[in-house]
């Protein structure tokens with residue numbers, strides 16, 4: 001069985017991530033969306049909230065699992081029997097960082113490969129930080145995230161609460 005891992009912070013999940021998840025789920029027999037429990041990067045949403053928003057966004061797919069992980073990605077991949085890491089590339093500027101990560105992961109675990117999917121042009125400008133910034137100023141985020149995630153963002157920026 002071809003098990004692939006799509007790791008990230010997903011703080012929160014955007015349409016850009018969903019596009020990658022949908023396409024990766026067609027390549028993998030089983031796709032694991034793995035949320036990094038990252039102590040270095042301060043996040044708006046807790047890991048549990050991020051997992052819940054992802055699960056809500058991908059519930060129509062039956063070959064996708066959503067989990068959190070800590071520590072090295074390659075150790076997590078080994079524990080799951082996964083040999084393919086999926087990453088989205090939005091623009092050339094992503095490449096250097098992604099190349100470094102992919103090479104490091106392969107040095108750490110020679111059986112792992114990273115597969116890059118080009119992010120849909122529609123979402124090539126998108127990042128979770130941009131979405132949070134627009135939401136914090138009460139801007140329209142309906143083109144960036146699902147209605148469910150938009151509600152959760154509104155909840156975080158209290159001014160929106162009814």
Ligand code: COA
Nearest residue numbers: 007008009010016017036072073088101119126127128129
């Ligand atoms: N659509 C929209 N946004 C996208 C996107 C897409 N297709 N692809 C990436 N992004 C955005 C994310 O929203 C995120 O935005 P933000 O910085 O505003 O939050 C940004 O790009 C970074 O993406 P993300 O996928 O969350 O990467 P990351 O750098 O936070 O985490 C890990 C990457 C989890 C894979 C990496 O940190 C990791 O493996 N950590 C574990 C430790 C480890 O093993 N280290 C050794 C490897 S070097």
